[in-house]
Amino acid sequence: MSDKITLSNTTNAINQSGFFLQTHVVYQLKKQHWTVNTEMPVQLAPFLEDPLKNPIHFTRPSGPIFEPSNLIQSIFASQNKIELEETSIDVIGIASSSDDKLSFLLCIECKKLDPEYVDWIFFDVKSKQPMNLIAKNIVSQGFVSLFKIPPTTKKSNEIHVDLNKFNWDPFKHPHSNSSLAISNEKLDKNTYKTKKSLVDNASRQIIKGMYGLILNKLQHQILTGDGYENFTEIFVPIVVTTANLKICKANPEDIDPKTGYTTKEPEYENVDSIIFECLPPKSVKFPHPEFNSLSLEHRYALLKWHVLILSPNGFVKFLNDLKTTSLVSPR
Numbered sequence: 154m155s156d157k158i159t160l161s162n163t164t165n166a167i168n169q170s171g172f173f174l175q176t177h178v179v180y181q182l183k184k185q186h187w188t189v190n191t192e193m194p195v196q197l198a199p200f201l202e203d204p205l206k207n208p209i210h211f212t213r214p215s216g217p218i219f220e221p222s223n224l225i226q227s228i229f230a231s232q233n234k235i236e237l238e239e240t241s242i243d244v245i246g247i248a249s250s251s252d253d254k255l256s257f258l259l260c261i262e263c264k265k266l267d268p269e270y271v272d273w274i275f276f277d278v279k280s281k282q283p284m285n286l287i288a289k290n291i292v293s294q295g296f297v298s299l300f301k302i303p304p305t306t307k308k309s310n311e312i313h314v315d316l317n318k319f320n321w322d323p324f325k326h327p328h329s330n331s332s333l334a335i336s337n338e339k340l341d342k343n344t345y346k347t348k349k350s351l352v353d354n355a356s357r358q359i360i361k362g363m364y365g366l367i368l369n370k371l372q373h374q375i376l377t378g379d380g381y382e383n384f385t386e387i388f389v390p391i392v393v394t395t396a397n398l399k400i401c402k403a404n405p406e407d408i409d410p411k412t413g414y415t416t417k418e419p420e421y422e423n424v425d426s427i428i429f430e431c432l433p434p435k436s437v438k439f440p441h442p443e444f445n446s447l448s449l450e451h452r453y454a455l456l457k458w459h460v461l462i463l464s465p466n467g468f469v470k471f472l473n474d475l476k477t478t479s480l481v482s483p484r
C-alpha cells in the first residue's frame with residue numbers, strides 16, 4: 154500500500170497558479186540547451202498606415218537611404234495609440250541551426266488546466282499541413298509581405314517581415330479553426346457547461362505577445378544596426394496546456410436537422426498537438442499590402458493566424474523533432 158502524498162496549501166495554490174507548468178517548459182528547453190527568457194515584457198499597437206507613407210519618414214532622406222530615428226518616429230506615428238497595450242510572454246526559447254542560417258524563437262503561453270473546463274475539443278479538423286510562420290530577414294522569402302523597412306544611414310540592407318510556409322515535418326500538424334472547452338460537470342440534469350472563448354483567448358494572448366516582440370526587435374535593429382546578417386529569424390506562437398486535447402470526428406449524416414443534435418456518439422481522438430487557426434486581436438495588425446489585392450488564400454492566411462497548441466508531452470516531442478531533423482542545434 155503506497156503512502157498518499159499530502160501537499161501543503163501553499164503548494165496546492167502554486168499548482169493552481171500554473172507556475173510549475175511554466176517551470177516544466179523552461180526545464181525542457183534548458184535541458185536541450187535552448188537560450189531561455191521568461192516573463193518578457195512587450196509593447197504593441199496596430200498600424201493604421203504604412204510607416205513609409207508617413208510625412209515624418211521623409212524629413213531627412215539621404216537619397217534612397219533614411220535616418221533610423223526618422224523611421225522609428227514614423228512607426229510610432231503610424232500606429233493606433235488607442236489600442237496601445239503592454240503584455241508579456243511567459244517563455245521565449247531561442248536556438249539556431251548549425252549553419253546559423255536559421256534562428257527559431259518559440260513564443261510560449263503556458264496555460265494550466267482550468268478545473269471547470271478539462272477538455273479542449275477541436276472540430277472541422279484538416280489533415281497534417283505545414284504551419285504558417287512569420288519570419289524576418291534582409292531578403293523577402295515569404296508568400297505575403299507584412300512589413301518592409303528600407304535601407305538606413307546605418308545599414309544598406311532592407312528588413313523584411315513575411316508570412317512563410319516551410320515544408321518542415323516538426324511544423325506539420327492537424328489544423329482546426331473551431332474549438333470548445335468542455336466541462337464534465339452539469340448545470341442541471343440536461344445542461345452542460347461549455348466555453349468557446351477559452352482556447353481563443355489563450356491563442357490571442359500569445360499572438361499579441363509575439364507581435365509585440367517582432368515590433369520591438371525591428372525597432373532595436375533599426376536603431377542599433379544589429380541583426381542585419383543574412384539569416385532568418387522564425388517566430389513560433391505556442392500554447393502549452395495541461396487540458397485534454399481532443400479531435401471530434403462527427404458524421405454530418407447523424408445530425409438531426411430539427412434539433413441540431415447528433416444522434417450518435419462521435420469519435421474523439423486524443424492528440425498532443427494541433428494547429429489552431431485564430432483571428433488576431435484588434436491590437437495586432439501589420440502594415441501589410443493592400444488587402445484587396447491579395448488572393449483569397451492569402452487573405453485567409455492574414456486573417457487566421459496559426460498557433461501551435463501542445464500538451465506537455467507534445468512540447469517535448471516537438472523539441473525532439475526539431476533536434477532530430479537538424480533544424481536547430483542548441484549550443
